[in-house]
Amino acid sequence: MVILGNILIFIGSLFLALGGLGLIRMPDVYNRLQAGTKATTLGAMSVILGSAFLAPEMLTKAVLLIVFIAMANPVSSSTIGRSAYKGGVPLASRSVRDDWAKEEATE
Amino acid sequence: MRNWKGTFALLFLLAASWLLIVSSVALVELIAGAVAIVVIVLLTHRSRDLFGGLRLSLKALLFTPIYLMVFLWQLIRSNLDIARRVLTPSLPINPGIVKVQTQLQSPLGKLILANSITLTPGTLTLDIEGSSLYVHWVDVKGTDADAATQSIVAGFERTLMEVVE
Numbered sequence: 001m002v003i004l005g006n007i008l009i010f011i012g013s014l015f016l017a018l019g020g021l022g023l024i025r026m027p028d029v030y031n032r033l034q035a036g037t038k039a040t041t042l043g044a045m046s047v048i049l050g051s052a053f054l055a056p057e058m059l060t061k062a063v064l065l066i067v068f069i070a071m072a073n074p075v076s077s078s079t080i081g082r083s084a085y086k087g088g089v090p091l092a093s094r095s096v097r098d099d100w101a102k103e104e105a106t107e
Numbered sequence: 108m109r110n111w112k113g114t115f116a117l118l119f120l121l122a123a124s125w126l127l128i129v130s131s132v133a134l135v136e137l138i139a140g141a142v143a144i145v146v147i148v149l150l151t152h153r154s155r156d157l158f159g160g161l162r163l164s165l166k167a168l169l170f171t172p173i174y175l176m177v178f179l180w181q182l183i184r185s186n187l188d189i190a191r192r193v194l195t196p197s198l199p200i201n202p203g204i205v206k207v208q209t210q211l212q213s214p215l216g217k218l219i220l221a222n223s224i225t226l227t228p229g230t231l232t233l234d235i236e237g238s239s240l241y242v243h244w245v246d247v248k249g250t251d252a253d254a255a256t257q258s259i260v261a262g263f264e265r266t267l268m269e270v271v272e
Contacts, residue, residue: 031243037231092202
């Protein structure tokens with residue numbers, strides 16, 4: 001149990017670190033959100049589950065935390081992305097397509 | 108009671124969350140939980156339509172764990188995908204915003220779909236307008252809107268359709 005818990009915490013930290021690297025390397029706010037959201041969601045889930053293996057009496061609370069993170073994380077990044085776009089933050093210059101801009105231009 | 112389904116779903120979710128938080132069935136805890144739940148249900152009277160999209164059938168119950176499995180698998184895949192892109196020196200991305208269509212009708216269905224898309228490989232939902240979603244895609248393939256809909260939405264939608272309207 002202890003070994004499995006530690007492995008899960010290690011994997012989680014690894015994904016969180018990769019997410020941080022993604023924040024630095026990606027060219028614009030939208031791509032950064034992509035890297036940030038996915039890494040923090042799985043990373044945090046894995047760390048929480050790992051902690052629950054180390055402290056079994058916290059398992060039910062850990063499950064609940066995981067559910068709330070899975071619901072709240074994507075909503076918040078979606079909201080940040082939308083407000084960035086509506087606030088006029090441009091896409092990276094290497095972007096190939098923007099259906100949303102086309103839509104607003106024809107309206 | 109205009110929307111008994113929504114009320115039932117909310118009651119069930121709140122009760123389950125409370126029992127998980129306190130992880131005991133002592134009378135004191137149950138009474139405190141019941142009071143809190145009643146207050147929440149009364150306060151959220153107007154926004155409870157959100158849960159109205161849930162299907163309450165044996166099939167829906169069966170498909171919920173399947174959906175969660177699909178979701179978890181996609182989440183792991185998406186992390187490996189991002190990790191690969193971030194670690195490759197040339198940063199292989201081809202980003203853009205695409206418009207995709209969904210057949211889901213209820214607000215709850217669209218919410219879950221949008222969340223799922225955000226957590227799947229290379230896609231991030233930016234906005235929902237009616238039945239179309241604007242999705243930021245790290246690796247845009249092709250220029251066809253239908254093809255984008257197929258590869259982003261269809262996989263989830265089929266399973267999700269069995270659970271919500």
